[in-house]
Amino acid sequence: MGIIKRENKKFDYKPRYYKGEGNPYEIKQKFDQYRTTIGKKKNLKGKFNAAFDDLKKSGYRLNKTVVIIALILTLIFLFLIDFDLSIFFPKK
Template sequence: MGFLKRTNKKFDYQPRYYKGEGNPFKIEHKLDQFRTTAGKNKNLKGKFHDAIGDLKNSDKKTNRTLIIIISILVLIFLYIIDFDLSIFINN
């Protein structure tokens, strides 16, 4: 009566692209290590404090680039809506 005694088969499953580092089933975003809002500060106040600290300590070159990009986008928006500067001239 060997057909009644069945043992479960054990498989040594390993994911296809697993390189052996950590748990392959742990769901974690690839960019979490670079985010300022991810990490030890789980509460909202801590996240805002870290984000404001990063903003204060940023490069001046980065700020200049950001201002240039925003100004170009504003000019493109004004061109699209046909903004007329003649409303500021008093005749």
């Protein structure tokens, strides 16, 4: 079987009623045009640097309300499991 090399058949199918531009069956990711970590072959450090530069340029800020709600939920969770907060406040 290794003597005869066979290639897969390739078909050039074109839809009958499609009048648009390009191939309608092309698989393209939804947000590839906005990503900076794709394209050039970069190493891991280059990808992280590009992502951090993007984050700095985007002006994303942490929402104070979300932080306050997270702190309150954390304190409620610690209260429910009877966590002893006195280890953070040593007695003199």
